[in-house]
Amino acid sequence: MxxxxxxxxxxxxxxxxxxxxxxxxxxxxxxxxxxxxxxxxxxxxxxxxxxxxxxxxxxxxxxxxxxxxxxxxxxxxxxxxxxxxxxxxxxxxxxxxxxxxxxxxxxxxxxxxxxxxxxxxxxxxxxxxxxxxxxxxxxxxxxxxxxxxxxxxxxxxxxxxxxxxxxxxxxxxxxxxxxxxxxxxxxxxxxxxxxxxxxxxxxxxxxxxxxxxxxxxxxxxxxxxxxxxxxHLPAEDALDFVVPARAEGFHIVCLRLSRIANFDDLDPLMQEPGCRVTMLGPGEVIPADADLVVLPGSKSTCGDLDFLRAQGWDVDLLAHHRRGGRVLGICGGYQMLGHCVDDPEGIEGPPRRTPGLGLLNVTTVMGGDKHLTRIEAVHAATRQTVSGYEIHIGQTDGPDRSRPFAYVDGRPEGAVSVDGRVAGSYLHGLFSEDRFRRAWLSGLGVAASGLSYDASVExxxxxxxxxxxxxxxxxxxxxxxx
CATH class of the missing domain: 3.40.50.300 (P-loop containing nucleotide triphosphate hydrolases)
Structure with missing residues (x-):
């Protein structure tokens, strides 16, 4: 019964x-x-x-x-x-x-x-x-x-x-x-x-x-x-994101945006012994020892660009990049890294054109149906297969797309800057794939671990x-x- x-x-x-x-x-x-x-x-x-x-x-x-x-x-x-x-x-x-x-x-x-x-x-x-x-x-x-x-x-x-x-x-x-x-x-x-x-x-x-x-x-x-x-389990609320304190390790700083979405992309990295993850809150300064700054997904890209600037993070990001630091934008964060986000149909509110951070030579136009699908991709730099999903509105294009982050069914996905230190992608969940995560971290000089993320969750x-x-x-x- x-x-x-x-x-x-x-x-x-x-x-x-x-x-x-x-x-x-x-x-x-x-x-x-x-x-x-x-x-x-x-x-x-x-x-x-x-x-x-x-x-x-x-x-x-x-x-x-x-x-x-x-x-x-x-x-x-x-x-x-x-x-x-x-x-x-x-x-x-x-x-x-x-x-x-x-x-x-x-x-x-x-x-x-x-x-x-x-x-x-x-x-x-x-x-x-x-x-x-x-x-x-x-x-x-x-x-x-x-x-x-x-x-x-x-x-x-x-x-x-x-x-x-x-x-x-x-x-x-x-x-x-x-x-x-x-x-x-x-x-x-x-x-x-x-x-x-x-x-x-x-x-x-x-x-x-x-x-x-x-x-x-x-x-x-x-x-x-x-x-x-x-x-060890994916948190649904960004306020529940409890990061174990580590004094050393490759320092990954994630900006806690006001409309942060699908931030559990970082869960596997948080468990890597060679990584130190910081969720940066409003009013806090991007630390000078950050190796990688992550711009996560957002439910309101234009609104969170305003929020990001209100915290002074735009200035911090440019300084971080000048120091040789790396930047990764995922989904909405990828859109923010371009020259502008154009919302002519008012998808996120009144129609507007919002200046981006200019760290990638791309632009985004909001519109069309929400793209929501599970995908398999091949990461361009490591040639590792990645399983994940896309969930976004808008199309991003520009010269940096000639250096894709990954390939989906042979088609380029995402973008990488000329200096190789700024990357953007619409792919969520990519770090859950153990082989890719190890290869990606190894390319950043981080010793690979034997972590099996799926086994850890189970x-x-x-x-x-x-x-x-x-x-x-x-x-x-x-x-x-x-």
Whole structure:
């Protein structure tokens, strides 16, 4: 019989995605067919599913934990912020529209049909579906026509477990306060709670745990200690990008743009022992010891060019290049490296022509359909095969394209400067390919390691499942779904 369980949180970033990934792996190891599901996600870090459509990166990781290829049914509604007040709306992997936050509520009624359609297909195909909520059900101002939390749970008749984050403090108030503001019907749908991210001896919270049970009448399913290996897994939020401190190594500096997208390209480099990765935040200066500066993807290339200049990074980049430093632009970052980004149709807002950084002799014109596909390429310098994906709008051309970064089906892709120290490419995910990554690093003078990135992710998912099995009543949680 098809079953389902939903993990909701007392707020954003309480660890729901990691809990779902770990539970998915634990269930899979029990011999059951399990699939992840998130009705609505808000993220610019997207993954390309097999059918050439996009879903949230967290659901792609959860699919991997289940032993499945990512599918758009796992995340039928994806919101990709373009400005502080607007977002692109992706439904079952395809762009529906762009809308302002205040107008999104009008769309939710029609989106629920797509959400339930996808959920019904997953339930029919698997023994268990583990659902992840978004934000918090305590946001009762959003309860009407809700598709992300209690509105979905009610429509799909799914039991809910509430996750609180003890690391941010006030976890008793998080959980008891959530119960206090919910309607009686929504309170009744919650079957219990989980405490997440505890540092130290979990028994020290025994009294607090008992108090939550007494105050709410909900059963506790365990206290999950901090999982220190989480940084080995792709993060969906740039703020979750935790880089291990290293004093030495080839110094890679990535600019944390305001609309940074698909930044998990750097995850494999972060794990390389010969590399030191710095995620540079607003107001920080590009350090003089940087060997490579990476301009990552962006959901708003023109807007992030403005943001980059506001931080003074344009001046820093030119100084870095004059010192002999290298620069790599990926997707939106590639577009920024050219002479200009022309948006005559107003794809990213009002029509405009934005000056680029001028480090590559190319220009970009926005327009046309979004290019979204999985690809195999051959890196021009190392001749290594690269598997990855493209997800962008716009076409880039110019003299530096005569020195391509790679070849896709024999066609040139990307561009390299005359001095060879500046490169741009639309290819995402290229550093996950072990042979290419080693050859690329070797060309930069970095000793190759024996890191297998895929094996590292798989081992970490197994370790996460072990971690949850040791600290949660996993069997009790699964009984809720019966």
């Amino acid at each position: 098809s079953r389902a369980l939903m993990i909701q949180g007392t707020g954003s970033n309480v660890g729901k995605s990691m809990l779902v990934a770990g539970l998915c792996r634990a269930v899979r190891r029990r011999g059951l067919s399990v699939a992840p599901f998130k009705p609505q996600n808000m993220s610019n870090n997207a993954a390309v599913a097999q059918e050439g459509r996009e879903i949230g990166r967290a659901q792609a990781l959860q699919a991997r934990a289940c032993g499945l290829a990512p599918h758009t049914d796992m995340n039928p509604v994806l919101l990709k912020p373009e400005t502080d007040t607007g977002a692109q709306v992706i439904v079952q992997g395809k762009r529906l529209t762009s809308t302002r936050a205040r107008d999104y509520a009008r769309l939710k009624l029609q989106l629920m049909d797509a959400v339930l359609e996808s959920f019904t297909r997953l339930k029919a195909a698997h023994d268990l579906v583990i659902v992840e909520g978004a934000g918090s059900p305590a946001e009762i101002n959003l309860r009407q026509d809700d598709i992300a939390n209690m509105g979905f749970a009610e429509a799909a008749d799914v039991p809910v477990v509430l996750c609180g984050d003890i690391e941010r403090g006030g976890v008793i108030a998080q959980i008891v306060g959530t119960q206090a503001v919910l309607s009686a019907a929504d309170r009744a749908r919650i079957s219990g709670f989980v405490i997440n991210k505890f540092r130290g001896d979990p028994s020290l919270f025994d009294d607090g745990y008992a108090m939550i049970e007494a105050q709410t009448g909900w059963r506790g399913y365990g206290v999950v200690p901090w999982f220190p290996d989480a940084w 081992a970490t998912l197994d370790a996460l499942a072990d971690h949850l099995e040791a600290h949660l009543d996993v069997n009790g949680l699964l009984k809720l779904a019966e």
